[in-house]
Amino acid sequence: MVFKKMLGAFGVGGPSVDTVLSNPNTRPGLMLGGQVNLTGGSHDVEIDHITVGLVTRVEMDGAGEEYDALVEFHRVHVSGSLHLRAGQHLSLPLQVPMPWETPVTSLYGQPLHGMTMGLRTEVAVRGAVDKGDLDPVYVHPLPVQERILEAFGRLGFQFKGADLERGHISGVHQSLPFYQEVEYYAAPQYAHGINEVELTFVAAERGVDIVLEFDKRGGLFTGGHDSYGRYHAAHADADSVDWAAQVDTWVRQALDQYQGLRANHGYGQPAYGQPAHGYGAPGGYPPPQQSGYGHAAYGQHGGGHYEDHHERRGPGMGAMAAGVVGGAALGFAGGMVAEEVFDSFGGDEDEGGDDEG
Structure with a gap:
């Protein structure tokens, strides 16, 4: 799934970011590969750095009540400072080593009900940070x-x-x-x-x-x-x-x-x-x-x-797809289709209070 998003932190006419994963299906301990595609806007910009982070929903305790929070638990540096010209197209390689403790989100080709995970791209320019792209990641069990x-x-x-x-x-x-x-x-x-x-x-x-x-x-x-x-x-x-x-x-x-x-x-x-x-x-x-x-x-x-x-x-x-029927027979049933899994992040990708593991 590809999301091409204008970077609001740069204002009107700013660049856009499009992160493309080679394969969003992975396992703990493997490498998640892809590329971050930048397209220049109507004027040149100086980008300080680009990073990507794995984010997921975690149940938290606070003030006597439980709530879910979007937590970033693994971050990878993609690029340092660079000059992006107006209208320029730039592709940056992406390699994310999946932590061994990464939770399982998919089984038998279906999302595991209750689990969501995504890779969020963050672009920073002169102190302004834009979380410009969020792509779903499907983690299968070892x-x-x-x-x-x-x-x-x-x-x-x-x-x-x-x-x-x-x-x-x-x-x-x-x-x-x-x-x-x-x-x-x-x-x-x-x-x-x-x-x-x-x-x-x-x-x-x-x-x-x-x-x-x-x-x-x-x-x-x-x-x-x-x-x-x-x-x-x-x-x-x-x-x-x-x-x-x-x-x-x-x-x-x-x-x-x-x-x-x-x-x-x-x-x-x-x-x-x-x-x-x-x-x-x-x-x-x-x-x-x-x-x-x-x-x-x-x-x-x-x-x-x-x-x-x-x-x-x-x-x-x-x-994985061939295992769907077998998964249902073994007590598992996909609770959400792919789009619903990703939609469950809601608008939280724009929040600024995430934890970083």
């Missing part, structure tokens, strides 16, 4: 992330929604100022013990941390409460693990742990499971420093797991 998402669908979990929460996850190395939550309604075979599951990926070059939050069902005399599991997967594990069986093990371990805590009246006491398996077959991604999964931690209740967290209620890139 292979190991995709296999785990598929596993939840195959087990019967129904996708509820996804969002970004401001804050950091305790005990997990995290560089971005937010994390993504993918929410599911419990599959029938687990519905006796849990209501919902929230899945968080924190990816890095050598693997992916997986954090699961289980919203428990309360008994007759006991209220429901959350518990957590934390795991690690190497990128090379994507095609060497039965992920449906692995996710089933994680969920049943959480249920068993919860039942043990109830029996012993040990609410709020952390308990730890054993490592899941020793995976680590060679693959196309860099191997982990320690292959296989880390220890699974259960029973970490309350707000100590997520920092700055609000109180909550209780296949390949070339085959």
Whole structure:
């Protein structure tokens, strides 16, 4: 999608900017390429610099209420000072390395309901800044992330929604100022013990941390409460693990742990499971420093797991289109068409109070 916009900061007769991405579909850790096209207006201008930034919507807490804010979390320098003559056409190459923790916004060729992301072009001249162009970006999951998402669908979990929460996850190395939550309604075979599951990926070059939050069902005399599991997967594990069986093990371990805590009246006491398996077959991604999964931690209740967290209620890139029907069968359905995804940014691209990660 291409947006050609006059740069209002330069006044009437000023230049226009048109950012064109070679392919708006990408994955964490890949390079997003394209070019920034400038067209001179009716008079010469001196441009101080041109940058692009990845922006997305993040759920924030403030003054006792929740609200969404447009946050820039990654910025790349495109050009320094340059002289743009009247009527001149100038194309500048663009290369944006996608952070490993970039949240997933598309799955099986469809937008992930609740997620939006764009690349915003900023042009500055003599102290005036114009956020002149905003183009949608579609972030598809890494292979190991995709296999785990598929596993939840195959087990019967129904996708509820996804969002970004401001804050950091305790005990997990995290560089971005937010994390993504993918929410599911419990599959029938687990519905006796849990209501919902929230899945968080924190990816890095050598693997992916997986954090699961289980919203428990309360008994007759006991209220429901959350518990957590934390795991690690190497990128090379994507095609060497039965992920449906692995996710089933994680969920049943959480249920068993919860039942043990109830029996012993040990609410709020952390308990730890054993490592899941020793995976680590060679693959196309860099191997982990320690292959296989880390220890699974259960029973970490309350707000100590997520920092700055609000109180909550209780296949390949070339085959994305072919996966739409399969995605619906696995519990996913596209909530918005491409234009609606981008329109959800509204007029916020003109606001000046964005955070920069």
